[in-house]
Amino acid sequence: MMTGAQYLASLQDGRTVFLDGARVHDVTTDAGLGQSARIVARGYDALHRPGPDARNPVFTIPRTAEELRARCELLTKHDVTLSLSAVAMALLTSSTELTHADPAAGERIQHWFDDCATRDVRFAELITDAKGDRMLAPSQQDDPDLYVRVVDRDSTGVVIRGAKFHTTAGPIVHELVVLPTKRMKPGEEQYAIACAVPADTPGVIQITSSHHARHGHPRDKPISAKLAIPDSMVVFDDVHVPYERVFLDGDVARSAVIAHSLGLWERLSGVAHMAHLGDQLAGMAQLVAEANGTAGISHIKDKIADIVIYATMTHACLEAALANSEVGADGMLLPSELYTNAGKLHAANHYAVMVRHLHDIAGGTIATAPSFADLANPETGAFVEKYLRGAKGVSADERLALFHAIRNMTADEWGGREAVSWLQSGGGLFAQRTVTRNHYDMAHAKATARALMEPIDD
Numbered sequence: 528m529m530t531g532a533q534y535l536a537s538l539q540d541g542r543t544v545f546l547d548g549a550r551v552h553d554v555t556t557d558a559g560l561g562q563s564a565r566i567v568a569r570g571y572d573a574l575h576r577p578g579p580d581a582r583n584p585v586f587t588i589p590r591t592a593e594e595l596r597a598r599c600e601l602l603t604k605h606d607v608t609l610s611l612s613a614v615a616m617a618l619l620t621s622s623t624e625l626t627h628a629d630p631a632a633g634e635r636i637q638h639w640f641d642d643c644a645t646r647d648v649r650f651a652e653l654i655t656d657a658k659g660d661r662m663l664a665p666s667q668q669d670d671p672d673l674y675v676r677v678v679d680r681d682s683t684g685v686v687i688r689g690a691k692f693h694t695t696a697g698p699i700v701h702e703l704v705v706l707p708t709k710r711m712k713p714g715e716e717q718y719a720i721a722c723a724v725p726a727d728t729p730g731v732i733q734i735t736s737s738h739h740a741r742h743g744h745p746r747d748k749p750i751s752a753k754l755a756i757p758d759s760m761v762v763f764d765d766v767h768v769p770y771e772r773v774f775l776d777g778d779v780a781r782s783a784v785i786a787h788s789l790g791l792w793e794r795l796s797g798v799a800h801m802a803h804l805g806d807q808l809a810g811m812a813q814l815v816a817e818a819n820g821t822a823g824i825s826h827i828k829d830k831i832a833d834i835v836i837y838a839t840m841t842h843a844c845l846e847a848a849l850a851n852s853e854v855g856a857d858g859m860l861l862p863s864e865l866y867t868n869a870g871k872l873h874a875a876n877h878y879a880v881m882v883r884h885l886h887d888i889a890g891g892t893i894a895t896a897p898s899f900a901d902l903a904n905p906e907t908g909a910f911v912e913k914y915l916r917g918a919k920g921v922s923a924d925e926r927l928a929l930f931h932a933i934r935n936m937t938a939d940e941w942g943g944r945e946a947v948s949w950l951q952s953g954g955g956l957f958a959q960r961t962v963t964r965n966h967y968d969m970a971h972a973k974a975t976a977r978a979l980m981e982p983i984d985d
């Protein structure tokens with residue numbers, strides 16, 4: 528297994544990354560991206576075990592409900608790059624079906640997975656294409672590159688061109704895993720491509736964002752400092768991918784298999800994270816109400832109760848997803864599609880309302896609190912100390928910590944990114960609603976409805 532230092536060294540591979548209009552020559556030392564790399568490095572150190580047989584537990588294939596639960600707990604304790612291993616799980620889950628058309632696909636996936644586990648690498652999921660006009664199919668777009676496609680091939684591999692959007696962690700991981708975003712139709716074989724591309728491959732260009740504060744007092748951004756990971760637009764400018772890294776190539780009939788499977792693993796991780804997030808929102812709401820002296824007011828208590836119910840329902844969906852898991856073709860335990868998707872939809876649908884409650888409870892200082900630097904400044908510190916105090920015994924320092932945490936979590940650049948992410952990640956609400964409906968036992972529901980209409984036997 529890699530240590531944090533080895534992980535950081537592994538990113539110094541000449542990858543092509545741009546941030547804020549400039550080329551980043553070393554993502555580990557850049558002011559924005561370096562902070563994210565160090566978050567991941569700390570995770571490597573926390574998980575590190577010495578010895579050649581040591582293996583990151585994220586590569587353990589869950590075969591029992593306890594192992595599936597352990598996986599969820601692991602993901603919520605670490606930065607998002609561990610959760611992105613969902614893409615490796617998705618490939619393994621899909622391998623049996625992909626092997627129907629390409630007998631070697633399963634072997635290639637397994638070999639790649641084992642190699643990734645041995646190298647202890649991190650992944651990014653590249654599924655969302657540029658898409659151009661959303662009403663037009665890939666082959667109907669005025670530019671054929673708006674969905675990633677194969678533009679050439681030789682005896683050793685394929686050449687891909689196109690761009691994938693919103694790639695979380697792209698600049699600070701090793702494996703960029705490209706998947707078709709949806710089912711392709713006959714005639715769209717060039718777009719039915721799934722493969723794994725090392726991030727330093729020539730022709731891979733990442734145009735990225737950083738959600739880290741690059742100035743200001745460190746206590747003003749306590750959450751993004753621990754969690755913020757960049758998102759990239761990844762351009763494939765005629766990138767050669769050897770066949771041993773190609774998992775789907777032209778099989779339109781099975782082009783949606785991996786995306787569907789990724790949806791399940793991605794949403795399971797989403798439900799686990801959002802259950803945890805629900806607890807954090809409830810705790811933050813209670814703490815700020817106590818600090819403001821409003822915890823006993825009935826409308827405040829009602830709003831906190833709503834957040835508590837939100838967190839509890841999300842936990843309940845996670846529990847149901849685990850309790851109703853099913854064994855897949857290769858013995859891997861798969862969480863319930865129904866409860867995973869319903870849980871993720873529930874959590875994403877109501878997240879904005881829970882944030883509204885938190886903002887309502889906390890008050891406007893979330894948006895306007897002075898910096899901790901103002902508290903430290905001898906010219907302003909005494910005023911901040913005097914006027915930012917809250918309920919009896921609650922200091923300005925304590926209240927500032929709460930307001931900055933809530934701002935950072937829900938109302939600044941990182942908080943805004945998170946709000947959009949919870950809504951859109953895992954394929955967006957529409958996909959979650961569709962999968963939930965498809966897995967709901969409507970025949971049973973109709974039977975129960977019909978039973979209501981039966982006359983009583985006298």
Ligand SMILES: Cc1cc2nc3c(=O)[nH]c(=O)nc-3n(C[C@H](O)[C@H](O)[C@H](O)COP(=O)(O)OP(=O)(O)OC[C@H]3O[C@@H](n4cnc5c(N)ncnc54)[C@H](O)[C@@H]3O)c2cc1C
Nearest residue numbers: 652653654655661693694695947948951952953954955957
């Ligand atoms: C912070 C963040 C991180 C993300 N991380 C990743 C990642 O790591 N990897 C990755 O691959 N993706 C990632 N995503 C992408 C995410 O899955 C997409 O944002 C989501 O699938 C929506 O796609 P889009 O952003 O292109 O929006 P659009 O496709 O433009 O969708 C916008 C709206 O239009 C609707 N819509 C679009 N086309 C149609 C249609 N033909 N018919 C009906 N309705 C339609 C959608 O349902 C949605 O409501 C991330 C997104 C965010 C915000």
